[in-house]
Amino acid sequence: MTTDISPAAPSPVPPPTAQAQPDREQSTLQEILSGSWLVSLLAIVLALLVGGVLIAVSDAEVIAAAANIAAAPGAFLSTLFSTVGDAYSALFRGAVFDWNARTTERAIRPLTESLVSGTPLILTGLGIALAFRSGLFNIGGQGQVILGATVAGFLGYAMELPAGVHMLLAALGGLIGGAIWAGIAGVLKARTGANEVIVTIMLNSIAGYLLGYLLKQSWFTHTSSANPQSRVIDGSAEMFLLLPPPFRLHVGFIIAVLATIVVWWLLERSTIGFEFKAVGANPHAARTAGISVSKVTILVMVIAGALAGLGGAAQVLGTEGKLTGGISGSIGFDAITVALLGRSRPLGTFLAGVLFGAFKAGGYLMQSQTGTPIDIVLVVQSVIVLLIAAPPLVRSIFRLPAPVLKRKES
Amino acid sequence: MTAHALDAKPSGQAKALTPVSWKFPIVYSLLALVSLVFFGLIGRDGQTTFRIATKGDFFTIPDVVVPATAAGLVLSLILVVMAGAAIWSALRRDAFGSWFPMLFGVLFVLSFLAWAGGGSGGVIPMTTLLAGALALSVPLIFGAMCGLVGERSGIINIAIEGQLLAGAFLAAVVASVVKNPYAGLLAAPIAGALVAVVLTFFAVKYWVNQIIIGVVLNVLVVGLTNFLYSTVLTEHAELWNSRQRLPNLPIPLLSEIPILGRVLFDQNILVYLMYLVVIALQIFVFRSQWGLRMRAVGEHPKAADTVGIKVNLTRVRNTIMAGAIAGLGGAFFTVGSGLAFGKEMSAGQGYIALAAMILGKWNPKGALVAALLFGFSKSLGNTLQSIGTPVANELLLMLPYIVTVLAVAGFVGRVRPPAAAGVPYVK
Numbered sequence: 001m002t003t004d005i006s007p008a009a010p011s012p013v014p015p016p017t018a019q020a021q022p023d024r025e026q027s028t029l030q031e032i033l034s035g036s037w038l039v040s041l042l043a044i045v046l047a048l049l050v051g052g053v054l055i056a057v058s059d060a061e062v063i064a065a066a067a068n069i070a071a072a073p074g075a076f077l078s079t080l081f082s083t084v085g086d087a088y089s090a091l092f093r094g095a096v097f098d099w100n101a102r103t104t105e106r107a108i109r110p111l112t113e114s115l116v117s118g119t120p121l122i123l124t125g126l127g128i129a130l131a132f133r134s135g136l137f138n139i140g141g142q143g144q145v146i147l148g149a150t151v152a153g154f155l156g157y158a159m160e161l162p163a164g165v166h167m168l169l170a171a172l173g174g175l176i177g178g179a180i181w182a183g184i185a186g187v188l189k190a191r192t193g194a195n196e197v198i199v200t201i202m203l204n205s206i207a208g209y210l211l212g213y214l215l216k217q218s219w220f221t222h223t224s225s226a227n228p229q230s231r232v233i234d235g236s237a238e239m240f241l242l243l244p245p246p247f248r249l250h251v252g253f254i255i256a257v258l259a260t261i262v263v264w265w266l267l268e269r270s271t272i273g274f275e276f277k278a279v280g281a282n283p284h285a286a287r288t289a290g291i292s293v294s295k296v297t298i299l300v301m302v303i304a305g306a307l308a309g310l311g312g313a314a315q316v317l318g319t320e321g322k323l324t325g326g327i328s329g330s331i332g333f334d335a336i337t338v339a340l341l342g343r344s345r346p347l348g349t350f351l352a353g354v355l356f357g358a359f360k361a362g363g364y365l366m367q368s369q370t371g372t373p374i375d376i377v378l379v380v381q382s383v384i385v386l387l388i389a390a391p392p393l394v395r396s397i398f399r400l401p402a403p404v405l406k407r408k409e410s
Numbered sequence: 411m412t413a414h415a416l417d418a419k420p421s422g423q424a425k426a427l428t429p430v431s432w433k434f435p436i437v438y439s440l441l442a443l444v445s446l447v448f449f450g451l452i453g454r455d456g457q458t459t460f461r462i463a464t465k466g467d468f469f470t471i472p473d474v475v476v477p478a479t480a481a482g483l484v485l486s487l488i489l490v491v492m493a494g495a496a497i498w499s500a501l502r503r504d505a506f507g508s509w510f511p512m513l514f515g516v517l518f519v520l521s522f523l524a525w526a527g528g529g530s531g532g533v534i535p536m537t538t539l540l541a542g543a544l545a546l547s548v549p550l551i552f553g554a555m556c557g558l559v560g561e562r563s564g565i566i567n568i569a570i571e572g573q574l575l576a577g578a579f580l581a582a583v584v585a586s587v588v589k590n591p592y593a594g595l596l597a598a599p600i601a602g603a604l605v606a607v608v609l610t611f612f613a614v615k616y617w618v619n620q621i622i623i624g625v626v627l628n629v630l631v632v633g634l635t636n637f638l639y640s641t642v643l644t645e646h647a648e649l650w651n652s653r654q655r656l657p658n659l660p661i662p663l664l665s666e667i668p669i670l671g672r673v674l675f676d677q678n679i680l681v682y683l684m685y686l687v688v689i690a691l692q693i694f695v696f697r698s699q700w701g702l703r704m705r706a707v708g709e710h711p712k713a714a715d716t717v718g719i720k721v722n723l724t725r726v727r728n729t730i731m732a733g734a735i736a737g738l739g740g741a742f743f744t745v746g747s748g749l750a751f752g753k754e755m756s757a758g759q760g761y762i763a764l765a766a767m768i769l770g771k772w773n774p775k776g777a778l779v780a781a782l783l784f785g786f787s788k789s790l791g792n793t794l795q796s797i798g799t800p801v802a803n804e805l806l807l808m809l810p811y812i813v814t815v816l817a818v819a820g821f822v823g824r825v826r827p828p829a830a831a832g833v834p835y836v837k
Contacts, residue, residue: 213804373640378633
């Protein structure tokens with residue numbers, strides 16, 4: 001069995017300072033991104049192990065049993081496994097299937113909750129993945145989500161329109177909001193060479209303060225309440241539910257599926273997508289081949305922002321129902337890890353988004369039932385991405401053979 | 411806008427003149443105009459009190475009470491004159507020293523304060539304002555120094571945020587357990603350095619993209635500290651997370667000078683350490699063998715390697731040392747401010763430190779000024795919020811970020827990172 005079973009051909013993602021890249025690094029990045037699905041799987045297992053260790057050492061019962069390990073090793077092991085096992089089984093029950101639930105509906109609801117949490121992650125992650133493939137580091141998912149949510153939410157309660165049309169218009173507004181926000185970074189990069197990493201990080205903070213400011217203005221929030229939050233969006237602007245309550249799965253998920261297909265088509269089947277990838281692989285070669293690098297830079301950022309903006313729109317129109325200061329949560333940053341885990345491919349990003357959505361949904365149940373803080377999920381997620389970024393490390397841990405790579409000799 | 415259009419004066423020889431740089435005169439003129447119209451002419455009624463004195467000063471300066479509109483008008487007129495001088499000097503293709511923008515900035519802020527304090531009869535506590543600015547800048551300055559050393563050696567460090575947070579965490583925990591704030595001061599650099607160890611491990615050994623590792627490490631540290639905070643630290647807060655505060659060590663005489671002495675020399679040891687770090691880096695980066703090698707490795711690693719400098723070793727060592735500096739900065743959040751550890755208490759300061767480093771053009775001195783600017787605008791926001799002014803706090807807080815974007819986009823002078831930053835060196 002070969003270890004390389006990734007479906008698509010490996011494609012390199014150069015870092016932002018692509019001008020002075022030696023050839024060696026290109027092949028390294030190629031290696032990083034072409035790592036096998038097996039490595040991904042092992043990385044997830046390892047990360048869960050790390051999480052398990054953390055859960056164990058922070059648990060008073062386990063520590064007490066460990067102090068007594070010489071006298072009762074069996075007791076220690078059973079405490080250890082029950083503590084970690086309880087936490088992870090709660091995580092699973094919160095994310096996939098709750099076998100303790102009284103009704104069938106309740107039992108399968110966790111899976112749909114995972115998809116609800118995953119929806120904005122998928123959309124935003126796709127934007128970041130698209131930028132990665134074009135050699136751009138879009139750290140600004142957070143700001144783009146905030147802008148998307150802000151515009152979509154505002155249109156969602158400030159206009160009166162028939163159902164459906166209203167929702168579409170609000171979502172479109174979110175898309176445009178995100179696109180403009182990312183477009184700023186794209187235009188600055190293309191025109192002045194401003195590093196998009198720094199610009200997008202700054203735009204994240206600016207977006208946060210902008211939303212904070214708007215939420216204090218009554219013309220914006222449409223409420224007289226002193227709380228920094230907006231009026232609840234109109235029913236006509238809500239993303240309608242796909243299943244009857246208690247399920248919360250809304251049409252935003254369908255949008256995420258469609259967006260995945262569109263991004264796949266864009267990258268794999270369209271001319272412009274080819275240009276995106278060409279610029280990502282080697283901007284100098286792309287320029288020589290007649291591709292306008294600045295056009296690609298601006299376009300990629302605009303599309304990436306549009307996707308993130310849709311993610312924000314889905315969050316406010318589908319899940320939250322009103323604008324608050326924390327509307328974006330940590331979606332923008334989680335989406336970066338989603339895109340990295342998905343190896344910047346549309347399908348991979350989709351699956352990674354669902355996985356991280358599952359972690360999020362399961363994390364809440366784990367926190368409420370076993371008292372294990374949901375923050376463990378962050379640890380597991382970041383360890384996964386760290387390990388996936390360095391396949392040789394995972395291979396050496398599991399003593400896997402190195403894959404045959406066409407490395408340049410020099 | 412071109413040179414010949416303005417070069418009407420007959421000159422002896424046909425010498426090509428550099429184009430007149432209109433960027434700064436235009437900025438000065440706009441700001442002077444804003445000040446004149448809003449703070450001077452429209453203005454607000456009432457009086458503004460600038461409170462300068464604090465208890466125990468060497469000598470006491472009474473509160474300065476000025477009518478808001480008149481003060482705004484006078485200051486604005488000075489600004490207008492300065493803007494005129496800037497235009498005149500631009501036409502002569504001459505430039506003032508760095509004192510000019512600084513003086514202009516100070517006068518503009520005073521004019522703004524006079525306006526903001528009016529109306530409600532507000533008291534502007536100058537010492538509190540400046541002390542707050544310094545306090546808010548301390549982690550930024552440490553962070554910016556960390557980023558600077560890393561990038562000068564060729565390693566992009568986005569993980570400053572994580573290093574600050576890790577430093578804050580370990581400082582709080584160790585200080586609490588040992589019941590001595592100075593123990594926390596020793597522990598914090600270790601935490602920052604540990605994050606740097608992971609960063610360099612992945613960056614140098616596995617050539618993973620440094621921006622990716624930085625971003626992920628930030629998430630990892632947030633996750634770890636949040637998790638430990640929610641479990642261990644909150645269960646036995648007495649033991650693990652009790653408040654410890656580094657005492658203030660006022661320097662005799664110096665600390666009794668009103669305003670500046672109070673602000674600069676009545677601080678805890680961490681702030682004095684910060685002065686030392688900045689001064690040491692300013693000297694050593696540019697005037698020592700260590701600094702020369704660091705810059706060589708960051709600009710042209712191959713050339714450095716050719717003359718026998720161990721590129722990767724230099725990078726690893728410097729980045730880890732830089733991590734220790736950032737960890738120290740993190741300690742300011744907890745033991746430095748006398749606070750217990752709180753979730754995500756670094757609150758994005760690491761990213762701002764990164765911005766300060768870039769604004770300061772990878773120079774310790776520049777990064778210091780940029781970080782102080784960030785700190786000042788935040789402190790100004792806090793002060794204005796407490797006295798209640800018509801300007802929204804959020805808009806004020808947004809300013810430094812907008813300035814950074816403009817700076818990166820080249821509106822405030824070109825910025826150029828070290829050539830090899832972010833590029834792994836492979837022999």
